[in-house]
Each structure stands twice: as structure tokens, then as C-alpha cells.
Amino acid sequence: MKFLDEVDLKVQSGDGGKGIVAWRKEKFVPKGGPSGGDGGDGGSVYVEADENLYTLMDLSHNKNVFAEDGEPGGRREQKGASGDDVTIRVPPGTVVKDRHTGETLGEVIENGQRICIAEGGEGGHGNAYFKASTNQTPRHAEPGEPGEERELTFELKLMADVGLVGFPNAGKSTLVSALSAAEPEVADYPFTTVSPQLGMIYVSEFETFVMADIPGIIEDAHEGRGMGVEFLRHIERTSVLLFVIPITADDLGEEYRKLVHELASYDADLMDKPHLVALSKIDVLAPDERDLLPDVVASEFPDDVPLLPISAAADEGLEALTYALYEKVSAARSDSSTASTQA
Known part of the structure; x- marks a missing residue:
């Protein structure tokens, strides 16, 4: 469709x-x-x-x-x-x-x-x-x-629980495919995803959340470069943000800071949303290197941002990621319900 x-x-x-x-x-x-x-x-x-x-x-x-x-x-x-x-x-x-x-x-x-x-x-x-x-x-x-x-x-504006944020070819589409029944086009070149994709993630039979794969952001997207503004608006209604950063990036911390800058420049309130970082494509590392990755790169990220190493292709770290996201989503839903009751 x-x-x-x-x-x-x-x-x-x-x-x-x-x-x-x-x-x-x-x-x-x-x-x-x-x-x-x-x-x-x-x-x-x-x-x-x-x-x-x-x-x-x-x-x-x-x-x-x-x-x-x-x-x-x-x-x-x-x-x-x-x-x-x-x-x-x-x-x-x-x-x-x-x-x-x-x-x-x-x-x-x-x-x-x-x-x-x-x-x-x-x-x-x-x-x-x-x-x-x-x-x-x-x-x-x-x-x-x-x-x-x-x-x-x-x-x-898409209404999803989790919005994926990342530069082109970060592995977002592969992640949505691995976690859900969604089938976005996946290939090893930038801008594979040219329209938002939704995936239903099942934590258990009665516990689910919706994930939105937002097409890759490029620098200065908040100024309308590429299709930036058209895509950034879809992030506004998500409850939780998941930054997807491939460990093959030249500078993991700098890539995170650039993404934060694009979101905050478009709408400063976006960074008030709870967010996590998925360090993707860890299958390129040796097994012993994968276990040490969060500690090695921790200094590149804020202390309060959870770092989760994953490989969608190798099915590594996906269960931990799913539960971590659902915990954030559940808390956001509870806060929203409380606010509606008090209104």
C-alpha cells in the first residue's frame, strides 16, 4: 500500500x-x-x-x-x-x-x-x-x-508509541522487520525507506506497542533539506524515541549529537520525550567485543540515556530492546492516562 x-x-x-x-x-x-x-x-x-x-x-x-x-x-x-x-x-x-x-x-x-x-x-x-x-x-x-x-x-502525523530516529542506512527498516510483521524495503544503500512504516510489536499476547520507522534524517532536515520537515512531523506524536546508530559510524557520539540537534531545532519539546539508543549492526564485531561495547562508548553519550547493542540481522539484543521500549511506553501511557483524568 x-x-x-x-x-x-x-x-x-x-x-x-x-x-x-x-x-x-x-x-x-x-x-x-x-x-x-x-x-x-x-x-x-x-x-x-x-x-x-x-x-x-x-x-x-x-x-x-x-x-x-x-x-x-x-x-x-x-x-x-x-x-x-x-x-x-x-x-x-x-x-x-x-x-x-x-x-x-x-x-x-x-x-x-x-x-x-x-x-x-x-x-x-x-x-x-x-x-x-x-x-x-x-x-x-x-x-x-x-x-x-x-x-x-x-x-x-503518524500516531505510534515508538519513533525510530537515525540517519539513512542506520538499520532502522531491518529492525522494524525483525521485531514486527512490517515489511519495509531493505537494502544496503541510503534512503531505502522513502515513506514512514508502521510495525506492531508483540511483547506478549496482550501487550503490544506500535513502532514507526521514520525515513532517514539528513543534516539540516529541520530547515527543509531533503524531505526533512515532512518526515520530522511524524515524530511529534510518538511517545518514546529510539535513536538507531550503527557501530560502523565514524563517531558514535557525534552522530547522536547531530540527530539530537536536528530534532531540537525542529521542536525543542521533542527531546523531553523518553529516549534510548540502539547501537545497531554489532554482528560486525567479534563476540567478546560486543559484550564490552556499552562500557567502551558510554562516555560518548549522556549518563541517563540507556545504550542497547543490537543486531537485527543476527537477532541479537532484540528481546532486551523490546522489553526496554515497552517499559518506557507503559510509563508514557500511564502518565498520559493520569493527565487525562486530572484534566
Whole structure:
């Protein structure tokens, strides 16, 4: 399935139906009064989160979305039928912005959450509405209000428990493949992953978490270099960060500091998230060197950052990594639940 995380759409809510001028004409009602009904309301355009969707691909097939206009009012004060609403279904984590101003109109996070992005116009009043003691025979009615027309950008921010952070070819895709059923393209060259991948990690039958393989970050990604900003925004909604640094890197500590710089430059709050470092590709080392690796490189990293040597290809250290991540995820979920209860 192709992943698509940004789509531009034009939406148009329905116009309100016009009110009408009409008069009562019953046989035994002399000098019948006004009976023109109000027009129906125009349909609105809504966005609703659907947990069965994972990409914005469906929206790319229809770039124009229109709701129905309201019907005109009828005789005998009958209100016109309202236009049908239109609901655009999107994955949870979708943000809707005005395409021209960049203003955020809303976002849907929980399954079933629904927001209105273009409200239908109200139906106009018929002449019966204007009858009063000082005006027994009103001869005017209102047109319906026009609907709203908007050009919007839909952005999807992945919602995952763990976000993988690393430069291209760090071994992130191989790690997701080894831990889950996800099958991102894997090869020994940079930028193999060009779209985010999600993997479900099973700790036990009833204990799971979702891992997001974010495409490789490059230096100055926070300034938009490469596809940096497009990818960095997916990290915002993850609870835990896993930095993946291959032990084949020239300077492990410097690579970590560069990654931290890119994240902090994009959003300083990202580094408040709990994070760990996976030292990948340890299968290139001799067995006795692997055991000593954390102690040898510890001075290159902050004291409070756990270092976990792994080899996804050789299936080494993955169980310890899984449990360490789940411990962080569980704590983050507990903190989130407590905050929601107190809110």
C-alpha cells in the first residue's frame, strides 16, 4: 500500500435554499395570509477519524468535495429539505489547515472524532416568517446564505508509541522487520525507506506497542533539506524515541549529537520525550567485543540515556530492546492516562 501523508483538497458546503413568497388559497379562507416556507439548510462538510485508515491515499482520487444545496421552501409554510452533509474519512492523527494561510482548522485524533470544516449556508426565510401585526401581507422572502468554499491541506502525523530516529542506512527498516510483521524495503544503500512504516510489536499476547520507522534524517532536515520537515512531523506524536546508530559510524557520539540537534531545532519539546539508543549492526564485531561495547562508548553519550547493542540481522539484543521500549511506553501511557483524568 502506498503511503501518502499530505493532500490538498477543495471543499464546498451547500448553499441554503431560498425562502418563497406564497399565499394561502384554501377555498373557505378569504383573504388568505402568507404561507411561503423557509429554504432548507445547505449540507456541511465534516472530517472524521477512522481507525481502519492508515494513509490519505483515498483523498488523492477526488480533489473536489461538494455538499448538497438546500431545497427552496414550499407552500403552506413547508420548509425545504436540507442538503446532505459530506463526511471525509481520514486516519487518526490528521490535521486540517487552510492551504493559503497555514491556519490550523482542527485535527482528529480519536477514532470517530468529527469536526466541521465547511458549514452549510442557512436557508432563507419565506414570507410567512415576516408576518406581524404591523405587516399582515409581507411580500418578500430571503435568499439562502451561500455555503463556504475552502482550499485545504490535509496532513497526517503518524500516531505510534515508538519513533525510530537515525540517519539513512542506520538499520532502522531491518529492525522494524525483525521485531514486527512490517515489511519495509531493505537494502544496503541510503534512503531505502522513502515513506514512514508502521510495525506492531508483540511483547506478549496482550501487550503490544506500535513502532514507526521514520525515513532517514539528513543534516539540516529541520530547515527543509531533503524531505526533512515532512518526515520530522511524524515524530511529534510518538511517545518514546529510539535513536538507531550503527557501530560502523565514524563517531558514535557525534552522530547522536547531530540527530539530537536536528530534532531540537525542529521542536525543542521533542527531546523531553523518553529516549534510548540502539547501537545497531554489532554482528560486525567479534563476540567478546560486543559484550564490552556499552562500557567502551558510554562516555560518548549522556549518563541517563540507556545504550542497547543490537543486531537485527543476527537477532541479537532484540528481546532486551523490546522489553526496554515497552517499559518506557507503559510509563508514557500511564502518565498520559493520569493527565487525562486530572484534566
